[in-house]
Amino acid sequence: MSFAPASSPKCALDYKHPEADGQKYFVFFSADRHWLHPSPGLCELLGYNASELIGITGDKLFPPGLEWNQQLYLDFVSRGYLQTFVLLQAKSGVINGFKAKSQKLNDGCMLAVFTPYP
Numbered sequence: 001m002s003f004a005p006a007s008s009p010k011c012a013l014d015y016k017h018p019e020a021d022g023q024k025y026f027v028f029f030s031a032d033r034h035w036l037h038p039s040p041g042l043c044e045l046l047g048y049n050a051s052e053l054i055g056i057t058g059d060k061l062f063p064p065g066l067e068w069n070q071q072l073y074l075d076f077v078s079r080g081y082l083q084t085f086v087l088l089q090a091k092s093g094v095i096n097g098f099k100a101k102s103q104k105l106n107d108g109c110m111l112a113v114f115t116p117y118p
Contacts, residue, residue, distance in 0.1 A: 031110065083102075100114050
């Protein structure tokens with residue numbers, strides 16, 4: 001699996017969010033679910049350069065047969081917080097399981113923090 005680098009979006013974040021401090025695996029994403037800024041640790045674990053991940057939606061990394069759940073995302077948007085389990089396929093084909101905690105931040109940014117499982 002390979003992705004073309006994002007054509008336009010650059011990381012819109014020119015400052016740090018304390019909610020990501022000390023976290024190794026995280027991504028900031030937009031309201032339309034596009035990845036804006038994946039952490040170096042997440043890029044390394046998944047085997048992609050940041051430029052390959054910026055602009056995608058997380059479901060592009062779902063293993064075959066797994067589908068995006070729109071209702072779950074709508075619940076996240078209305079609540080501002082979601083804790084779930086997610087599978088992401090690395091470039092090598094390895095499937096990684098994560099506990100994922102997503103939250104809308106006060107300035108409108110959205111953050112997902114991943115904890116490898118188990």
